Amino acid sequence: MTEMPPLLNVSDISLSFGGVHALTDVSFDVRPGEIFSIIGPNGAGKTSMLNCISGRYQPNKGSITFKQKEMIGLRPNDRCNLGIGRTFQNLALFSHMTVLDNIMVGRHHLLKNNFLSGSLYWLGGARKEELTHRAEVEDIIDFLEIAHIRKSIAGTLSYGLRKRVELARAVALRPDLILLDEPMAGMNLEEKEDMARYIIDLNEEWGMTVVMIEHDMGVVMDISHRVMVLDFGRKIAGGLPDEVMANPQVRKAYLGEDDEPAPEPQPEGEVA
Amino acid sequence: MASAHSRMKCGEFRTNYQQDTTIFPTPLARRVAVLSVIFLLVAPSFLNPYFLNLGIQIGYYGIAALGLNIVVGFTGQISLGHAAFFGFGAFASAWLNNTTGIPVFFCIPLAGTMTMALGLIVGIPAGRIKGLYLAIATLASQYILEDFFSRADWFTGGAYGAMANPFSIFGFEFNNDQRYFYVVLFYVVIMFLFGTNLLRSRDGRAFVAVRDHYLSAEIMGINLTKYRILSFGISSFYAGIGGALFGHYLGFVSAEGFTIMLSIQFLGMVIIGGLGSVMGSLMGTAFMVLLPELMEAGVGLVGHNAPGLTHALAYIKEMSIGLAIILFLIFEPDGLAHRWKMIKAYWKLYPFSY
Ligand SMILES: Nc1ncnc2c1ncn2[C@@H]1O[C@H](COP(=O)(O)OP(=O)(O)OP(=O)(O)O)[C@@H](O)[C@H]1O
Ligand SMILES: [Mg+2]
Numbered sequence: 001m002t003e004m005p006p007l008l009n010v011s012d013i014s015l016s017f018g019g020v021h022a023l024t025d026v027s028f029d030v031r032p033g034e035i036f037s038i039i040g041p042n043g044a045g046k047t048s049m050l051n052c053i054s055g056r057y058q059p060n061k062g063s064i065t066f067k068q069k070e071m072i073g074l075r076p077n078d079r080c081n082l083g084i085g086r087t088f089q090n091l092a093l094f095s096h097m098t099v100l101d102n103i104m105v106g107r108h109h110l111l112k113n114n115f116l117s118g119s120l121y122w123l124g125g126a127r128k129e130e131l132t133h134r135a136e137v138e139d140i141i142d143f144l145e146i147a148h149i150r151k152s153i154a155g156t157l158s159y160g161l162r163k164r165v166e167l168a169r170a171v172a173l174r175p176d177l178i179l180l181d182e183p184m185a186g187m188n189l190e191e192k193e194d195m196a197r198y199i200i201d202l203n204e205e206w207g208m209t210v211v212m213i214e215h216d217m218g219v220v221m222d223i224s225h226r227v228m229v230l231d232f233g234r235k236i237a238g239g240l241p242d243e244v245m246a247n248p249q250v251r252k253a254y255l256g257e258d259d260e261p262a263p264e265p266q267p268e269g270e271v272a
Numbered sequence: 273m274a275s276a277h278s279r280m281k282c283g284e285f286r287t288n289y290q291q292d293t294t295i296f297p298t299p300l301a302r303r304v305a306v307l308s309v310i311f312l313l314v315a316p317s318f319l320n321p322y323f324l325n326l327g328i329q330i331g332y333y334g335i336a337a338l339g340l341n342i343v344v345g346f347t348g349q350i351s352l353g354h355a356a357f358f359g360f361g362a363f364a365s366a367w368l369n370n371t372t373g374i375p376v377f378f379c380i381p382l383a384g385t386m387t388m389a390l391g392l393i394v395g396i397p398a399g400r401i402k403g404l405y406l407a408i409a410t411l412a413s414q415y416i417l418e419d420f421f422s423r424a425d426w427f428t429g430g431a432y433g434a435m436a437n438p439f440s441i442f443g444f445e446f447n448n449d450q451r452y453f454y455v456v457l458f459y460v461v462i463m464f465l466f467g468t469n470l471l472r473s474r475d476g477r478a479f480v481a482v483r484d485h486y487l488s489a490e491i492m493g494i495n496l497t498k499y500r501i502l503s504f505g506i507s508s509f510y511a512g513i514g515g516a517l518f519g520h521y522l523g524f525v526s527a528e529g530f531t532i533m534l535s536i537q538f539l540g541m542v543i544i545g546g547l548g549s550v551m552g553s554l555m556g557t558a559f560m561v562l563l564p565e566l567m568e569a570g571v572g573l574v575g576h577n578a579p580g581l582t583h584a585l586a587y588i589k590e591m592s593i594g595l596a597i598i599l600f601l602i603f604e605p606d607g608l609a610h611r612w613k614m615i616k617a618y619w620k621l622y623p624f625s626y
Pocket of ligand 2: 046
């Protein structure tokens with residue numbers, strides 16, 4: 001594995017909003033097949049980093065390559081074709097659609113039917129294609145154990161379930177790299193354990209490389225292969241979970257007075 | 273896969289995905305739809321011309337309203353220029369038929385396609401602007417097209433208007449209400465099937481995704497600009513078909529009929545029927561077409577005692593439409609389609625309403 005080129009290479013990324021330096025010269029690699037976690041205090045720039053990778057933000061400087069291909073300048077909607085999927089920190093489901101339809105939207109870039117063949121449905125092969133993809137979506141639904149709510153309207157679900165549906169939708173993209181922004185925020189212990197298990201399965205059985213932002217240090221230590229720490233938009237540490245935890249700078253910046261629990265994220269208005 | 277569909281009856285199970293993706297949520301709904309179509313097929317033989325005329329109006333306006341619902345209800349944009357597309361379809365079909373001699377039968381879908389092309393061009397701003405700005409841009413297109421209608425003599429006959437030949441197949445003319453009813457019914461069934469299919473396949477879902485959360489729609493590979501514009505194009509196609517049916521029904525098309533007032537009435541239809549509901553578009557249209565008639569009948573009943581009312585009839589009709597829109601926005605913002613669902617759900621569970 002060490003000889004393989006990185007799946008994702010981020011080098012010298014800087015991003016600022018007016019006077020706010022959200023990211024300053026951040027560089028890291030994500031290797032194929034790993035679970036890579038980004039941690040750091042609130043406002044450290046973690047979500048901004050994901051937004052640069054998924055194309056929501058254009059960094060002011062630096063380069064991001066995915067599968068040796070430059071990502072800067074590529075539109076967000078072109079990135080799922082290359083194999084990048086993501087979930088959002090603040091729920092970003094299509095809240096008036098059913099769970100099933102939400103996940104089917106994840107198949108958008110894989111489906112070929114269009115407004116013409118879709119309108120003709122039975123005649124142009126759209127029906128057959130939809131049903132084929134429906135079957136694959138059902139596999140994802142089974143895997144994430146949301147079969148009982150597949151016909152529910154997404155906006156009516158509990159927070160934990162919505163997070164799971166969002167994961168299902170991202171998985172439906174069939175990405176090689178999946179970016180998860182605080183997948184366990186606001187969940188109870190049991191829900192967190194489930195989510196951790198799904199992430200491990202996605203990584204080990206579905207072969208997805210995972211980049212995850214998470215505040216729960218227990219989970220991060222347990223399931224990550226490598227960890228990067230951001231603080232005030234700068235990378236202050238990176239490496240194996242244990243190494244990172246042992247780093248005094250990290251303890252100071254992130255954990256403050258050692259045993260204090262990690263701060264819970266505050267939901268923000270607009271989805272980043 | 274014995275899924276518990278929220279709207280399914282107890283005891284109704286589905287055993288494959290095909291059964292689970294049928295157009296009608298339940299076998300009952302299917303039977304009701306088929307029976308309604310059968311009823312409408314025999315209706316012309318016993319309905320009097322007054323009701324046939326109303327049915328025809330509901331048909332062609334309903335098709336156009338479905339188009340508007342695609343852009344407003346499903347894609348979450350705004351259009352104040354729908355009447356202009358409706359008018360363009362009416363002129364285009366008459367013009368094609370008059371100048372090229374292509375039979376009306378083919379001119380109607382061709383006019384729809386021409387209107388779609390126009391909608392794609394006029395919809396370009398929708399790729400960039402939203403909300404109030406888009407409202408103003410579509411308002412501008414409404415006025416520009418109105419102006420075009422009154423000036424483009426070659427296309428619309430200018431101030432005189434254009435003649436539109438009756439619909440005919442192999443020399444058989446659908447030149448009275450009884451016959452034309454079938455033409456409109458055919459188009460209503462086709463267009464509503466298309467609409468329903470569209471919204472359960474890839475591009476229809478993309479519209480709703482753009483409406484509900486455009487940022488994550490983009491991450492799902494949906495090109496926002498493309499779909500915002502496409503939505504206008506498709507909506508214009510429906511408007512064009514509706515307009516063409518309108519033109520060949522009246523036999524005469526003139527620019528005065530396609531003002532901002534009609535655009536607002538179209539909006540009223542989709543709001544009253546239910547934004548984001550295919551069948552709601554038809555319900556809302558029926559409501560908007562029948563309401564003024566009811567007002568007229570009501571005024572007729574009490575007219576002897578209150579002659580003032582009879583004089584004010586025109587105002588009463590218009591005001592009742594405005595009032596209905598406002599009342600729906602306040603009390604039933606999800607529209608008739610939603611109310612209908614609630615009523616069905618109530619009866620399904622009756623007497624266990626809770
Ligand atoms: N769109 C934006 N406009 C202006 N400032 C922004 C924007 N997005 C992020 N920022 C700023 O950039 C900094 C980093 O924000 P970011 O959301 O990346 O932090 P985070 O590490 O994800 O924090 P949290 O743990 O709270 O989610 C913050 O100061 C934030 O206010
Ligand atoms: Mg964040």
